[in-house]
Amino acid sequence: MKVILDHIKDENTSVRTFYFKPERRMDYTAGQFTEFQLPHNTPDDRGIKRWFTLSSSPTDEFLSITTKFAGKSASTFKKTLWQLPMRTQLDFAEAMGDFVLPKDASIPLVFVAGGLGITPFHSIVSYLLATGEKRTIEVILAFNTKEDVLFEDLFKAYGVTPTIVLSDPPSGWTGESGHLSAERILSLVENAQDKRIYVSGPEPMIETLENDLLAGGVDKNNLVLDFFPGYLPI
DSSP states (O other): OEEEEEEEEESSSSEEEEEEEESSOOOOOTTOEEEEEOOOSSOOTTOSEEEEEBOSOTTSSSEEEEEEOOGGGOOHHHHHHHTOOTTOEEEOOOOBOSOSOOSOTTSOEEEEEEGGGGHHHHHHHHHHHHHTOOOOEEEEEEESSGGGOOOHHHHHHTTOOOEEEESSOOTTOOSEESOOOHHHHHHHSTTGGGSEEEEEEEHHHHHHHHHHHHHTTOOGGGEEEEEETTOOOO
16 A cells, blocks of 8 residues: 655654555554565665554554664664655555454453554554543553653553553652563563453563463463564563
């Protein structure tokens, strides 16, 4: 599908949301991802193609992706994306993926995000707000610093106060601190074995949490995973 870059929003000093106007409404489910190519001169070995979660809701006018820029170590793809002129036309693949809400709305949910792993949850909660659909949700968000925290107000607008875990908390921080672990998740969530746990974040973090949550008694049918390649653990 052809899309045109319409506007950009800086979420913090290193994260941006890019909003694209589609040629027609894309039929997708909140939490899914797309793929597109960004041809540019002398690309590095990470290439010209990327998968991005759609951080937008299917009810939104624009399709959006939210991503991070790693400064000097950024790929040539990200450097090109960061300098993309307005009105640039790209081709998005049709949305795909099964990191989506269960059809049974009575299932209690736990959303666990590490860093940019928050993007599918932004899509899902934006959709729930737009449609007025009620779900029972607990949210755990892990970031490196307080300045990295994203979209906290969105969850609060849905009536959920996220538990925020900072690996590098500021002086005086009274919330959760340290690295996200299965043990911490299970200690924060009452009767976690009876809930559907969604975990999204950097690939190494997801691999570790999957193994440890299963070892901690979570049924594999109650564990839904979405990993982001190329990002460091939180």
